[in-house]
Amino acid sequence: MSAIKLRTPITSQAAMSLKAGDEVLLSGVILTARDAAHKRLHDLIVRGKPVPLNLKDAVIYYAGPTPPRPGRAIGSCGPTTSSRMDPFTPELLKMGLGGMIGKGDRSAEVRKAIKKYKRVYFLATGGIGALLSTKVKAAKAILFKDLGPEAIYKMEVADFPLIVGIDPKGNDIYDKAKRKSV
Amino acid sequence: MREINVSEITEAVYELCLKANFDLRKDILKALRSGLSKEKNVRAKNIIKSIIDNAKLARKKRIAICQDTGVAVVHLDIGQDVLLVGGELDKAINEGVGEAYRKGYLRKSVVSDAIERKNTGTNTPAVIYTNIVDGDKVKISVSPKGFGSENKSAIKMFRPTDPVEMIKEFVIGTVKKAGPDACPPFVLGIGLGGTFEKCAYLAKKALLRPIDRRNPKKHIAKLERELLREINSLGIGPMGLGGNTTALGVNIMEAPTHIAGLPVAVNMSCHATRSAEKTI
Numbered sequence: 001m002s003a004i005k006l007r008t009p010i011t012s013q014a015a016m017s018l019k020a021g022d023e024v025l026l027s028g029v030i031l032t033a034r035d036a037a038h039k040r041l042h043d044l045i046v047r048g049k050p051v052p053l054n055l056k057d058a059v060i061y062y063a064g065p066t067p068p069r070p071g072r073a074i075g076s077c078g079p080t081t082s083s084r085m086d087p088f089t090p091e092l093l094k095m096g097l098g099g100m101i102g103k104g105d106r107s108a109e110v111r112k113a114i115k116k117y118k119r120v121y122f123l124a125t126g127g128i129g130a131l132l133s134t135k136v137k138a139a140k141a142i143l144f145k146d147l148g149p150e151a152i153y154k155m156e157v158a159d160f161p162l163i164v165g166i167d168p169k170g171n172d173i174y175d176k177a178k179r180k181s182v
Numbered sequence: 183m184r185e186i187n188v189s190e191i192t193e194a195v196y197e198l199c200l201k202a203n204f205d206l207r208k209d210i211l212k213a214l215r216s217g218l219s220k221e222k223n224v225r226a227k228n229i230i231k232s233i234i235d236n237a238k239l240a241r242k243k244r245i246a247i248c249q250d251t252g253v254a255v256v257h258l259d260i261g262q263d264v265l266l267v268g269g270e271l272d273k274a275i276n277e278g279v280g281e282a283y284r285k286g287y288l289r290k291s292v293v294s295d296a297i298e299r300k301n302t303g304t305n306t307p308a309v310i311y312t313n314i315v316d317g318d319k320v321k322i323s324v325s326p327k328g329f330g331s332e333n334k335s336a337i338k339m340f341r342p343t344d345p346v347e348m349i350k351e352f353v354i355g356t357v358k359k360a361g362p363d364a365c366p367p368f369v370l371g372i373g374l375g376g377t378f379e380k381c382a383y384l385a386k387k388a389l390l391r392p393i394d395r396r397n398p399k400k401h402i403a404k405l406e407r408e409l410l411r412e413i414n415s416l417g418i419g420p421m422g423l424g425g426n427t428t429a430l431g432v433n434i435m436e437a438p439t440h441i442a443g444l445p446v447a448v449n450m451s452c453h454a455t456r457s458a459e460k461t462i
Contacts, residue, residue: 036299066246066289075287076246081330081363103330103421104363125229125421126330126365127454128236129249148301149289163423174362174422 003161009057010098012118018164020171024122025159030059030101032153034080037144042088045095053143053152055095059122062102064149065129065139074139074155076129079103082121086110093117105174106166115170122162123173135160183265184318186462188274191258191266191322194460195278195308198324199254200286201458203246206237209392210369210455213430217367226425230367233420233453244286248454251288252326254279254308257387261317272310279324280304291329311383323390325457331368331450334360337382340444349374349446350409356448357413357429362422365452369393370409370432373447374402375439384435385449390457393431406432420453430455 006014008028018024031053033041044051062082066075082102089100090113099119103126106114114121124132135157143152166172211234218230240247256275260266268274283290283305290305309327336356340348353372360368373384396403410432419425430453439445 064249064289064291066249066251067287069243069245069287072245075289076240076249076251078249080250081333083363103365105361105422123421123423125232127248127452128232130240130243130245130247131232131236133245134239148303149291150301 005159008059008098010059010120011057012098012168015099015118015120015168018120018167020164020167020173022164024162024164026059026122026162027158027160028156030061030155030157030160032061032063032065032155034062034064034150035084036147036150037152038085038088040144042091045091051095055092055097057096057098059099059101060092060097061155062100065133065153068139072133074133074136077133077136078126078129079124082106089113093119101162106172111166111170111172114166115168118168120164120168121166123165124160124162132160183263185265185267186320187268188266188271189268190462191271191320192274192278192281194322194462195256195275195324196282198322198458198460199279199282199288199326202324202326202456203251203286203288204244205241205458206247207392207455207457209394210430210453211237213393214453217427217430221425221427223419223425225423226419226427229420229423230427246288247456248328248452249289250291250328250330251283251305252328252456253292254305255325255327255386256308256310257323257390258310258312259315259321260312261319262314263318264320271312275308275310276306279308280306319461321459321461323457323459325390328452328454331360331364331452334364334450335385335448337378337445337447339378340446342442342444344444346405350412352446353409353448354412354416356450357418358416360450361418364450365454366418366422366429367420367427367453368429369451369453369455370413370429371449371451372432372434373445373449374434374436376437376445377439378445380437381445381447382449384437385447388433388435389449389451389455390459391433393433397434397436399436402434402436406434
């Protein structure tokens, strides 16, 4: 199976062509956000405050990279466990978030929200952050810089290797994997 | 008494933090290669290949194997004929950790308070365990422990009369719950016996042993082999996407326990199970 080339931003129309299990090479700009940043974004949204970030069709990468060595764009930067972001995700999807990159299972609520808003959840391979760093061309902390490694980084990626975990129809790759194992 | 200046400990901890984060353990690499040769699932094979490629790149470019460079867990076996001089031991260890995480471009993942959650900016304090042992040497092990897998760890107090089958079910249930989230193929550190906290400590310590070395007790070694076989028949596979490489190793450490109890702790660890050791 050859990988599908995709560019950010990802509209729901673009997402609709993806199926759980598809291999994707993603290029363009993505935003990192993990636990603390999600909590802050979510707090702003539920308090009705402006969110200083354009989430429309944007892709959030659940990652907290290591600092770059001189001359490199970023350090090790693999995905973190997505399920910790589950409580905050439906609200972000409602705001127009285009897609998410992480590792592991999502809650039923997240799956439902992905289907409702016709968006996509991608898997990246965990624990290969050195290798994935070679796909990052530029990175800059743009928000919540006080959070250190948990700040929101704007990252430019080229052919970042992903697998579609949950597609806009709500199909989940792990359901398939589970079925195969029994 | 042999005098050892704590600055030597600082230096050793510094080196070990870097080594552990950049050079994947040989036993882990060996198990990955063996998994690759036995794995039938194409996607699983590709993932294992990328894990091996990642280890090579990390070593060559001195980039962390995984961005979760962990909490630095430092185990020291201190010979009782050693006199540590030149400063406080804990301070010396934390200095080594802080310097390694700064100069090695490793992630600072420690917050000072579990509720307030302010990053200390240095990846300190380390989690430090000291044992007093025979002799005049100090053995230091550093294992950067990532929390994707740590979060999936579990402990259970069994009845002393519960059959081994129940322990196995608990261990396998823990692996299933960890599923795709905790970066399989896993390494399991299991503590058996002791008290509540001793059991968890043994589970952590078991992760330091090379995974190709079995427990010296025959019946425990057998349990390790059986668990590994059963876990690898679950079909979870690398990153939970199917395959028969779900665990690379199962290491058990055990201790005497109370007539009324049978504590069992499972410390989950990912395919990037890291540690390095040195004896001074």
